[in-house]
Amino acid sequence: MSATATNSGKIKLRLHYWDCRGRAQAFRYMLEDIAYTNKNVDYKEDFEQIDGTPTTWPEHKADKTISGPFRTLPVLHWNDEHIFGQTLTIGMLALRNNLVYFYSLNFVAHLVARKFNLYGKVTSSVADPVLLEAYLNGVANCAYLDVIVGACMCIWNTPDIENKTSAEYHQIAGVKDKLDGLNTLLKQSSTSFFYDQTEPTIADYFTFEAYLVARDIHSVFLPEDCQALVKLEQVMKERPALAKYFQNNQLMKRFTASPFEREYLEKISKIK
Numbered sequence: 001m002s003a004t005a006t007n008s009g010k011i012k013l014r015l016h017y018w019d020c021r022g023r024a025q026a027f028r029y030m031l032e033d034i035a036y037t038n039k040n041v042d043y044k045e046d047f048e049q050i051d052g053t054p055t056t057w058p059e060h061k062a063d064k065t066i067s068g069p070f071r072t073l074p075v076l077h078w079n080d081e082h083i084f085g086q087t088l089t090i091g092m093l094a095l096r097n098n099l100v101y102f103y104s105l106n107f108v109a110h111l112v113a114r115k116f117n118l119y120g121k122v123t124s125s126v127a128d129p130v131l132l133e134a135y136l137n138g139v140a141n142c143a144y145l146d147v148i149v150g151a152c153m154c155i156w157n158t159p160d161i162e163n164k165t166s167a168e169y170h171q172i173a174g175v176k177d178k179l180d181g182l183n184t185l186l187k188q189s190s191t192s193f194f195y196d197q198t199e200p201t202i203a204d205y206f207t208f209e210a211y212l213v214a215r216d217i218h219s220v221f222l223p224e225d226c227q228a229l230v231k232l233e234q235v236m237k238e239r240p241a242l243a244k245y246f247q248n249n250q251l252m253k254r255f256t257a258s259p260f261e262r263e264y265l266e267k268i269s270k271i272k
């Protein structure tokens with residue numbers, strides 16, 4: 001499969017994940033944007049039903065044509081030919097196909113980046129594409145692993161958000177601290193996107209969801225200063241594909257598959 005054929009020919013993408021935000025949401029925004037701006041991309045999502053987890057999932061998990069090489073979700077089916085697992089790898093792969101102008105430092109991603117010869121957009125402050133790549137990957141990793149996964153883990157672990165001395169509270173503090181770091185870094189950019197980019201990169205899609213997921217769960221996760229994150233939300237939501245996505249109420253209410261989620265969120269929503 002050559003880079004030219006992949007970039008100009010028809011690309012069929014099917015994302016498979018549970019009917020919740022979880023690990024896939026940042027990637028959903030990326031795919032919505034990609035499909036909107038690249039008319040050769042046919043993107044749809046196949047949902048795994050959380051309610052069917054005890055019955056349907058074991059069967060789907062055992063079937064590698066559905067659950068991919070790692071037998072977990074999300075997975076991305078590419079042209080009914082390739083199945084990619086691992087959220088960050090999927091994100092980087094899409095980026096690498098010049099759909100949002102970036103590639104990654106991750107080993108698999110490097111391979112694809114070399115094959116496809118994609119090297120992002122350097123700026124006067126970061127003129128080396130490898131360094132730019134590392135910077136943007138650092139942001140995406142932090143937003144995904146530390147904030148999004150961290151906040152979702154809090155829903156599973158149901159920490160007492162008022163007891164700052166409890167062992168479980170450190171996860172809340174960790175999410176808040178990383179969001180603070182992301183906000184500070186974003187403020188240093190001359191544009192609304194990380195590292196002076198004029199179009200969103202993987203860093204912006206993941207940070208956008210990181211901010212939204214934390215805020216939507218509870219303000220306890222938010223740092224005092226969210227100015228740059230608020231601005232990022234605004235510009236991301238002005239993008240036609242994402243504006244449509246939010247107007248159509250496509251954002252799912254459910255964050256995780258935790259059976260205690262609703263009860264926990266109701267409980268903490270009463271705490272200011």
Ligand SMILES: N[C@@H](CCC(=O)N[C@@H](CS)C(=O)NCC(=O)O)C(=O)O
Pocket residue numbers: 022023061071072073074085086087088
């Ligand atoms: N590192 C992987 C983790 C994927 C993962 O743990 N997925 C969970 C759902 S959020 C899963 O598929 N669990 C079902 C199972 O392991 O049977 C990623 O980021 O994509």
